[in-house]
Amino acid sequence: MNEFDVISWISGRLPEAPPEVLVPVGDDCAVLRLGEATWVAASDMLVEGHHFKGWASPEDVGYKAVVVNVSDVAAMGAEPRFVLSSGGAPDPETTLRCFQGVLEACEGFGVYPLGGDTTGSGALTIDVSILGQCFQPPVLRSGARAGDLLAVTGELGAAAAGFLALESGDGGLERLVRKHLRPEPRVSAGRTAARLGVHAMIDLSDGLASDARHICERSGVGCRIELEKLPVAGDTRGYLERRGEDPEVLAATGGEDYELLVAAPEGLLEAFVEETDVPVTVVGEITEKEVVFLRSGKPVEGLSGWNHFAR
Amino acid sequence: MNEFDVISWISGRLPEAPPEVLVPVGDDCAVLRLGEATWVAASDMLVEGHHFKGWASPEDVGYKAVVVNVSDVAAMGAEPRFVLSSGGAPDPETTLRCFQGVLEACEGFGVYPLGGDTTGSGALTIDVSILGQCFQPPVLRSGARAGDLLAVTGELGAAAAGFLALESGDGGLERLVRKHLRPEPRVSAGRTAARLGVHAMIDLSDGLASDARHICERSGVGCRIELEKLPVAGDTRGYLERRGEDPEVLAATGGEDYELLVAAPEGLLEAFVEETDVPVTVVGEITEKEVVFLRSGKPVEGLSGWNHFAR
Numbered sequence: 001m002n003e004f005d006v007i008s009w010i011s012g013r014l015p016e017a018p019p020e021v022l023v024p025v026g027d028d029c030a031v032l033r034l035g036e037a038t039w040v041a042a043s044d045m046l047v048e049g050h051h052f053k054g055w056a057s058p059e060d061v062g063y064k065a066v067v068v069n070v071s072d073v074a075a076m077g078a079e080p081r082f083v084l085s086s087g088g089a090p091d092p093e094t095t096l097r098c099f100q101g102v103l104e105a106c107e108g109f110g111v112y113p114l115g116g117d118t119t120g121s122g123a124l125t126i127d128v129s130i131l132g133q134c135f136q137p138p139v140l141r142s143g144a145r146a147g148d149l150l151a152v153t154g155e156l157g158a159a160a161a162g163f164l165a166l167e168s169g170d171g172g173l174e175r176l177v178r179k180h181l182r183p184e185p186r187v188s189a190g191r192t193a194a195r196l197g198v199h200a201m202i203d204l205s206d207g208l209a210s211d212a213r214h215i216c217e218r219s220g221v222g223c224r225i226e227l228e229k230l231p232v233a234g235d236t237r238g239y240l241e242r243r244g245e246d247p248e249v250l251a252a253t254g255g256e257d258y259e260l261l262v263a264a265p266e267g268l269l270e271a272f273v274e275e276t277d278v279p280v281t282v283v284g285e286i287t288e289k290e291v292v293f294l295r296s297g298k299p300v301e302g303l304s305g306w307n308h309f310a311r
Numbered sequence: 312m313n314e315f316d317v318i319s320w321i322s323g324r325l326p327e328a329p330p331e332v333l334v335p336v337g338d339d340c341a342v343l344r345l346g347e348a349t350w351v352a353a354s355d356m357l358v359e360g361h362h363f364k365g366w367a368s369p370e371d372v373g374y375k376a377v378v379v380n381v382s383d384v385a386a387m388g389a390e391p392r393f394v395l396s397s398g399g400a401p402d403p404e405t406t407l408r409c410f411q412g413v414l415e416a417c418e419g420f421g422v423y424p425l426g427g428d429t430t431g432s433g434a435l436t437i438d439v440s441i442l443g444q445c446f447q448p449p450v451l452r453s454g455a456r457a458g459d460l461l462a463v464t465g466e467l468g469a470a471a472a473g474f475l476a477l478e479s480g481d482g483g484l485e486r487l488v489r490k491h492l493r494p495e496p497r498v499s500a501g502r503t504a505a506r507l508g509v510h511a512m513i514d515l516s517d518g519l520a521s522d523a524r525h526i527c528e529r530s531g532v533g534c535r536i537e538l539e540k541l542p543v544a545g546d547t548r549g550y551l552e553r554r555g556e557d558p559e560v561l562a563a564t565g566g567e568d569y570e571l572l573v574a575a576p577e578g579l580l581e582a583f584v585e586e587t588d589v590p591v592t593v594v595g596e597i598t599e600k601e602v603v604f605l606r607s608g609k610p611v612e613g614l615s616g617w618n619h620f621a622r
Contacts, residue, residue, distance in 0.1 A: 001403040003429045010410055010424075018392070018423055030425040032393070035346025041425050043440060045397035047432045081329070082343070086356035086438040092312040099321055112329055113321075114341040114352050118314045121358045122434055127397040129354060129440035 026218070027141050028075040028203055029132065040138060042072040043129035055166040058094050058124060060181045062087070062101025065126040068205065070109050071185035071258040073132030075203035077139045077194020080111045080187060082131040088121025098126055109187065136194045144200035144219035144263035148286040151269055152231065153186050153259045153278045156208060157247060160254020161236045164243065173239060183258040189276045190260055196271050198264035207255035208283070209303045213291050215263060225284035227252060227295045252293065252303055337529070338452050339386040339514055340443065351449060353383040354440035366477040369405050369435060371492045373398070373412025376437040379516065381420050382496035382569040384443030386514035388450045388505020391422045391498060393442040399432025409437055420498065447505045455511035455530035455574035459597040462580055463542065464497050464570045464589045467519060468558060471565020472547045475554065484550060494569040500587045501571055507582050509575040518566035519594070520614045524602050526574060536595035538563060538606045563604065563614055 011025050022038070023031035029040035046052065046065050056064075066083060073080040085102045089095040095118050106113050111130070162180030165173040185203070193201055200219055202211050208225070216223050227248040240247040263286050264272065273280045293303040322336050333349070334342035340351035357363065357376050367375075377394060384391040396413045400406040406429050417424050422441070473491030476484040496514070504512055511530055513522050519536070527534050538559040551558040574597050575583060584591045604614040 001407070003403065006403050006407050006410065006429050009407060010414070013414055015414075015418055015423060020392075021423060021425070025424070025426045032425070034350070035348050037346050039345070041393070041395060041442075043395040043397045043426070043438075044428045045399055045430050045436075045438060047399050047430055047436070049433065050399070050431045081331075082352070084352060084354040084440045086354045086440075088356055088358050088361070088436065092314065092317050096312070096317050096320060099317065103321070103324060103326075107326055112332060113325060113336070114332070114343070115336045115354070117355045117438070118317050119356050119358055120361045121436065122360065123432065125356075125358070125399065125432065125436055127354075127356065127428070127438035129395045129397075129438075131352075 023140060028072040031138050038134035038138065040073055040076045040078045040132040040134060041130065042069055043127060044068045044072065045125065045127040047125045048123040056181060058089070058097035059101035059104070061124060062098035062126055063105040063182060065128045066102055066105035066109065066111065067183050067185050067258065069128045069130035070111065070187060071203040071205065073130055074185045074187045074190035075201050075260060076132065076134065077136060077190045077201065078132035078134045079191065080109055080130055080132045082112050082114050084114050084116045084129045086117040086127045088119045088125040090120070090122060094124060098124060139194050139198055139201040141200055141202050141215050141218040144215050144221050144286045146221055146286050146288045148199050148263040148265055149269050149282050150212065150223055150225065150284045150286060151262050151280050151282045152204065152208065153189050153280055155231045155233045155236070156257050156259065157232050157240070157251030157254055158236045159183060159256040160250050161239050163256065165239065175235060176239065180256060183256065185258050186260045186278060189278050192276045193260065193262055193272055196268055196275070198262045198268060198272065200263040202261050204257040204259045204261055205255060207253045208261065209252045209293065211261055215261065216291050222287040222289040222291055223284055224287050224292045224294060227293060227300060229281065229283045231279065231281040248295065249303070334451060339383040342449050349445035349449065351384055351387045351389045351443040351445060352441065353380055354438060355379045355383065356436065356438040358436045359434040367492060369400070369408035370412035370415070372435060373409035373437055374416040374493055376439045377413055377416035377420065377422065378494050378496050378569065380439045380441035381422065381498060382514040382516065384441055385496045385498045385501035386512050386571060387443065387445065388447060388501045388512065389443035389445045390502065391420055391441055391443045393423050393425050395425050395427045395440045397428040397438045399430045399436040401431070401433060405435060409435060450505050450509055450512040452511055452513050452526050452529040455526050455532050455597045457532055457597050457599045459510050459574040459576055460580050460593050461523065461534055461536065461595045461597060462573050462591050462593045463515065463519065464500050464591055466542045466544045466547070467568050467570065468543050468551070468562030468565055469547045470494060470567040471561050472550050474567065476550065486546060487550065491567060494567065496569050497571045497589060500589050503587045504571065504573055504583055507579055509573045509579060509583065511574040513572050515568040515570045515572055516566060518564045519572065520563045520604065522572055526572065527602050533598040533600040533602055534595055535598050535603045535605060538604060538611060540592065540594045542590065542592040559606065560614070
């Protein structure tokens with residue numbers, strides 16, 4: 001049993017949804033119709049020893065807990081508005097420092113902190129819940145169609161490289177470390193994608209290989225992704241090669257990029273490239289079935305071989 | 312520095328509230344105006360070793376995490392509607408059992424689970440965020456006026472007695488143990504109180520001695536509470552006396568009752584007694600200043616001596 005099994009068990013036992021619930025558990029956020037407006041809601045928890053270690057300051061942890069939630073809202077094409085944050089730490093000083101990071105992120109993303117809870121806890125733990133407001137219909141994971149192109153914002157693998165740098169104590173890699181500790185959620189790009197009506201969107205938290213499967217599973221389609229096309233920056237590639245890592249494989253599987261993965265027909269994607277404020281790179285396309293990763297035209301087995309997601 | 316210092320620090324550094332925020336941090340819930348409706352929001356986190364130990368099953372913990380949030384909504388006079396729940400546990404099976412308790416409570420209180428997160432964590436940890444809907448103006452902590460009576464729903468001290476029974480392994484005390492593990496939030500009573508327009512309300516989570524101070528502090532008043540009047544059930548009293556504990560002191564300080572404390576003028580309180588579905592007991596009154604606990608007409612120092620809250 002793993003996290004996905006737990007979510008799947010819960011999804012199968014949900015009570016009947018009240019009329020306000022437009023989209024229940026299963027997307028980046030749930031979608032609610034409250035009065036005349038559409039809202040999205042999500043929560044994410046970070047735990048010391050699981051999501052971060054001593055190399056992250058409490059401020060970094062609080063900041064990132066807001067970012068990962070803001071990124072979920074961005075992936076719906078919505079605007080982050082309100083958070084609740086509950087923090088547990090071994091001492092009040094650590095709690096306070098963590099909440100300082102929460103407040104810094106709130107200010108940075110224009111999100112208002114509604115409240116929360118503080119408690120003692122052996123391991124620093126922070127859970128943030130977010131409410132985002134939709135100014136156009138939210139973009140779900142389920143709308144991808146065969147023939148759509150798949151594109152990602154920004155770059156991949158930098159956060160994973162930063163994580164390796166933090167774990168090994170390698171210096172001189174501040175940009176990569178910052179990509180891991182203080183990722184930039186793509187709120188503006190997400191809203192642009194929603195305004196243009198892209199077919200499907202997800203944020204890259206688990207890693208492209210896993211998150212592309214989430215889109216394919218929810219949309220009932222497959223995809224073909226070419227590893228050569230993944231946008232890997234020079235410093236990411238250089239550091240990973242020095243370590244003997246495969247940059248493209250880590251870019252596809254390392255996770256924590258908090259970029260957006262978008263499925264849209266070619267014309268629509270061209271408009272997205274033109275109108276958004278971050279680089280957009282086509283990495284593959286949506287197919288009828290099977291999730292396939294290719295390199296030099298050949299399937300890469302370790303990535304595409306998870307048959308329980310294939311169709 | 313303690314939890315209240317952390318909350319106070321945060322409260323002093325909040326960004327300017329957007330127009331939707333009617334009440335920010337500082338009450339049982341924040342209050343939001345979304346479209347034509349008023350909503351309340353709160354979150355509470357429970358951590359193994361701090362809020363519970365091995366005597367609580369994961370199902371109990373998940374259930375109670377929902378209860379404590381539902382109780383916050385009840386204290387605003389609102390209806391609990393939606394929750395997000397994030398759980399961390401050493402293994403997926405424990406996470407699943409905890410979420411089973413969450414779902415059981417959701418079903419029991421008519422709350423819909425919108426989603427959440429699961430993660431690994433050395434200590435079982437669950438954070439629930441709640442949205443409640445107001446069908447009449449919410450009741451705040453800040454409306455108490457000198458001359459109001461102070462009354463509590465249900466009974467006090469049973470949950471604290473149940474906690475002692477669990478800690479010491481004393482058997483034959485199932486009712487008290489259940490009061491600790493599966494408290495009953497007073498949603499219907501809270502809505503009745505709001506409909507009648509009581510002046511102030513709070514739920515008794517920290518204990519009457521502490522929570523009465525929260526009302527007094529927010530309302531700029533004092534209060535006089537008579538320990539003899541506290542509603543302590545026979546089994547609670549019997550068990551505590553056998554242990555050499557002072558039943559009234561524990562009823563005032565033990566916490567986790569999840570009853571409601573209400574401040575209202577006499578006539579209004581009579582209507583509340585008549586119309587609500589739980590027993591209501593007058594325990595004291597609101598005064599101009601100072602929080603005083605009396606027994607046989609004499610101040611009880613250990614309870615009323617916290618001068619930093621007195622006015």
